[in-house]
Amino acid sequence: MLSRGRIVDAAIDLIEREGADAVSMRGIAAGLGVGVMSLYNHVPNKAALLDAISETILSKIEFTDDPSAPWTDRVRVQARAFRQIAHHYPRSTMVVFSRQLHSSAGLLPVERALSTLRDAGFEGSEAVRMLRMFVAYIVGSLLREVGVTPTFAPVRGDATVAEVDPVLFPEVSSLAPLLTSCDHDEEFEFGLELLVQAMAVRAGEQSGRRRARG
Amino acid sequence: MLSRGRIVDAAIDLIEREGADAVSMRGIAAGLGVGVMSLYNHVPNKAALLDAISETILSKIEFTDDPSAPWTDRVRVQARAFRQIAHHYPRSTMVVFSRQLHSSAGLLPVERALSTLRDAGFEGSEAVRMLRMFVAYIVGSLLREVGVTPTFAPVRGDATVAEVDPVLFPEVSSLAPLLTSCDHDEEFEFGLELLVQAMAVRAGEQSGRRRARG
DNA sequence: GACTGGCACGTACGCTGTACGTCCGTCAAC
DNA sequence: GTTGACGGACGTACAGCGTACGTGCCAGTC
The missing domain is CATH 1.10.10.60 (Homeodomain-like)
Known part of the structure; x- marks a missing residue:
């Protein structure tokens, strides 16, 4: 059936x-x-099917973060959960990103993230802004990781970079080896850590202001 | 002709x-x-045409940043230049993001960014990581801004959010008005500022270590 | 037994990208 | 001035696409 x-x-x-x-x-x-x-x-039609695919992928994200852990750790765990599912369904992830869905499929991740941000001391519009910034980073990272079509990617990129004019593009030229290769895990963790630290700084300012007022 | x-x-x-x-x-x-x-x-074919479109869009980015300005300001100007062109060609921007191009069209932005990062004190792999993180944020942000299909977007989203169960999703429910509305300019600038500050902190540590070594 | 609703399916239409062959205007060589 | 070659615009044709519509089967209800 x-x-x-x-x-x-x-x-x-x-x-x-x-x-x-x-x-x-x-x-x-x-x-x-x-x-x-x-x-x-x-x-009903193919577009609806693609939306259903998006929702299904999103619903597969597993949140295993411990509510009693520090919020910084929970942020990291949630970000990695998002990334893990994207790596499990790389090509489907591209269709998720290419469609904006009006449904409530992605609501659980949002709820968890907002809850974590509240623990961090962010409330109201500050929490929403933090969430949006964080999602932007994750989505942008995954788009890069996943968009390189993991299977049978022609490694023509190297040849192109080798032809870069060192006079016109000195920086690109000198960093060419670093630009062509990419340890995605390391890159993701780097940005993640930077963002978590930035959020921690901002959270400290928030609570500091609250203490000053109280 | x-x-x-x-x-x-x-x-x-x-x-x-x-x-x-x-x-x-x-x-x-x-x-x-x-x-x-x-x-x-x-x-040669439609795929090549779409690639050509991507390159053309990318080449339209105008860098007007002053090389003598502080690197933090230059980062901001470059990010906004990227965003401006995406807003000028919103739907074409989606095709840019949906294709990964092997060409050297996007090389000038990269060169400018790396040069700015060098001024900030980042070198080698640290500079590349900073660049990738920054691009991830910008791309993720623009994907959200532009992916909402600016023209004739059915505002069905509000109705969906109104139906959110406050018991299952307390955070989402209480922040619903903030989640449905979005001042894209403000959101972008918020994340941009957070990232620039995070980079400044990291840059300070870098130069601090160099001074300690020297 | 008759009737009804849901589901699997075939046919058909208008659309897509593009391989191939044809035509015509321009220019070089004689 | 004639001829030949060549590049670009174009029409035809084909396989594949999404899907509207009609048909037939099969389970469940009166």
């Missing part, structure tokens, strides 16, 4: 195997051993 | 008018008053 869930799962499998461009209603149906039009009994 | 540049310009116009999904070789050709296949005399 066909179902919305089975269709979404098959679609995610197909995307991970053959890429987001290769996904088609016919391909998904073939993967399920089913006629194309049968899909439309469970999904 | 048809040319690669005219094709790219027409394609960008079309994307901004009707969205990235609506862009087709036939549509572009029609906009130029030309047969479809004529395009293929100047562009």
